[in-house]
Amino acid sequence: MKAFEFEPKLFTTLKNYTRENFMTDLMAGIIVGIVALPLAIAFGIASGVTPEKGIITAIVAGFIISFLGGSKVQIGGPTGAFIVIIYGIIQEYGIEGLMVATMMAGIILVLLGIFKLGTIIKFIPYPIIIGFTSGIAVTIFTTQIADIFGLNFNGEKVPGDFIGKWILYFHHFDTVNWWNVVVSVASIFIIAITPKFSKKIPGSLVAIVLVTVAVYLMKMYGGIQCIDTIGDRFSIKAQLPEAAVPSLDWEAIKNLFPVAITIAVLGAIESLLSAAVADGVIGDRHDSNTELIAQGIANFVSPIFGGIPATGAIARTMTNINNGGKSPVAGIVHAVVLLLILLFLMPLAQYIPMACLAGVLVIVSYNMSGWRVFKGLLKNPKSDVTVLLITFFLTVIFDLTVAIEVGLVIACVLFMKRVMETTQISVITDEIDPNKESDLEVHEEHLIVPEGVEVYEINGPYFFGIATKFEEIMARLGDRPKIRIIRMRKVPFIDSTGIHNLTTLCKMSQKENIHIILSGVNDQVHAVLEKSGFYELLGKENICSNINEALEVAAKEVKEL
Known part of the structure; x- marks a missing residue:
């Protein structure tokens, strides 16, 4: 500086x-x-x-x-x-x-x-x-x-x-x-x-x-x-x-x-x-x-x-x-x-x-x-x-x-409201079209999401204004998958409330025997999560660089459960 x-x-x-x-x-x-x-x-x-x-x-x-x-x-x-x-x-x-x-x-x-x-x-x-x-x-x-x-x-x-x-x-x-x-x-x-x-x-x-x-x-x-x-x-x-x-x-x-x-x-x-x-x-x-x-x-x-x-x-x-x-x-x-x-x-x-x-x-x-x-x-x-x-x-x-x-x-x-409106959270439970993705190698066939696995994609900043949106979506779905993959390739930054929300989600999921996997975390968000001690709770084996790797890890864990 x-x-x-x-x-x-x-x-x-x-x-x-x-x-x-x-x-x-x-x-x-x-x-x-x-x-x-x-x-x-x-x-x-x-x-x-x-x-x-x-x-x-x-x-x-x-x-x-x-x-x-x-x-x-x-x-x-x-x-x-x-x-x-x-x-x-x-x-x-x-x-x-x-x-x-x-x-x-x-x-x-x-x-x-x-x-x-x-x-x-x-x-x-x-x-x-x-x-x-x-x-x-x-x-x-x-x-x-x-x-x-x-x-x-x-x-x-x-x-x-x-x-x-x-x-x-x-x-x-x-x-x-x-x-x-x-x-x-x-x-x-x-x-x-x-x-x-x-x-x-x-x-x-x-x-x-x-x-x-x-x-x-x-x-x-x-x-x-x-x-x-x-x-x-x-x-x-x-x-x-x-x-x-x-x-x-x-x-x-x-x-x-x-x-x-x-x-x-x-x-x-x-x-x-x-x-x-x-x-x-x-x-x-x-x-x-x-x-x-x-x-x-x-x-x-x-x-x-x-x-x-x-x-x-x-x-x-x-x-x-x-x-x-x-x-x-x-x-x-x-x-x-x-x-x-x-x-x-x-x-x-x-x-x-x-x-x-x-x-x-x-x-x-x-x-x-x-x-x-x-x-x-x-x-x-x-x-x-x-x-x-x-x-x-x-x-x-x-x-x-x-x-x-x-x-x-x-x-x-109003600014926070606009940012919240631009941040989207989607849920994928069946298959992913590789031709529409940027963090994986393109394959001829669509990637299949294993049974018992749900993929949550966050598109936008993960800050205090959006943190509770996750909980609302999961409460609305009302189901209990075996594994939740949180895809964060489009999250440019995360604040302390977002970290707290992820930590709470991880602890609650562990009590319910639901595994959490993070996918596509960028370098800036990765550094913040590592410094906060979140990875010690989640385990580094559950931090994946892209969705291919995350689905492979999820498939192995589903078989073991």
Whole structure:
């Protein structure tokens, strides 16, 4: 097995780095940094933390992911996928609980990378990914309803769950602020039409600049003071916070462990999907294990400086590519640009209307929903549709932790069911056609199965899902032959449950004076059975390489009985 290697792309790309590469990375990094600003603020506020925490995450995590990551062009930072999780953690465990959970998730991600599990993450079923992604999109949209319509809850706390939010919204829909609605609709309209005029300048940035200026003028000269801005709800701090490690206790770690796993799994999926999409565009290949380690370190360090969970952001990554980003240097520049904005321009963020940010997140949720893909998956087999819908509704109605856990369990059960359906057990009591066999020499006459002998053929993996099928078939037959030949030429592997089942069958047969013979066991299964001690119970004389030999042994034993 190849030894573990940690090879950040930055160090390999710098070997042949040129001044021209730096200039293109510099321009791409500046543009991505500007693009990331409104999204970082919006994700921070929507997650239930202050605006600068979103930017700090983009700075700290974005720098580490680019510096240590396994992709040339991946841009890391806060993303919409984490909004629901972060908000729920803060509601239940507070900011310190969020810090602990994020750091734990960072450790899990590092371990996933060290143990080379980056490729395994890619095997999570597609319906699960689409199910919880679409569910997150619906939940993000739901969280923005209050700011879109400017609802006034009269100090009533907004529930954390989906149904509770909508009940509260309907109770207070008579408090709609139509100026907020106008601001939100205008923001959405600007974001939607910007690509028609410019592919490089993001619509979210254009909307925030234009709408913020318009609202500022309306407040200053129009006397309209009813449109809430960031400054009305948050005090903006234009500085990096001091490093602080949260107090850890075993009880908190136990309670937050399932949440940390959710953050780690979601972060791994999103970052590796983003890196894979980027590979397809630039014609490169990322190192998934190195990427996971970088993501883990970023999520461990980010909370120490007040940040929130981070992962690879596909929209910012594509912006980087479209603007000429060639190496991780562009991602580092993006982090530096955000740092400069935080230190020198952050006070200007107080003028951004909350309704405008809500409009930005409505577009984010729409793009994330993938409703066309969701609709297409509904035409797939019922098992896939079941996983898709269950994951979606669990994400929306409960939370992402439950959705991922249940979705994965359902997917595993369905996978086992499919494997069980492909594994067949047949019973032969009369004759075998040699022309249809692959483990014996072809003869002109059919091979006759001696009287008192039954041949059981297993076609497929012999694992815990299929082990009891044997017993069911024998119970259904209800007869007691003198010899049972178990033909295993088409068994690619056997697990501990299969071994236990064979051992039990052998012991029961011995009590009933029924001999067991194995035929055609391949090398891998043979090694597993020998190591388990099964052959000591059965006897090596009853292990045959093919059906010819097994029938000869059976014929001799029948005569002796």
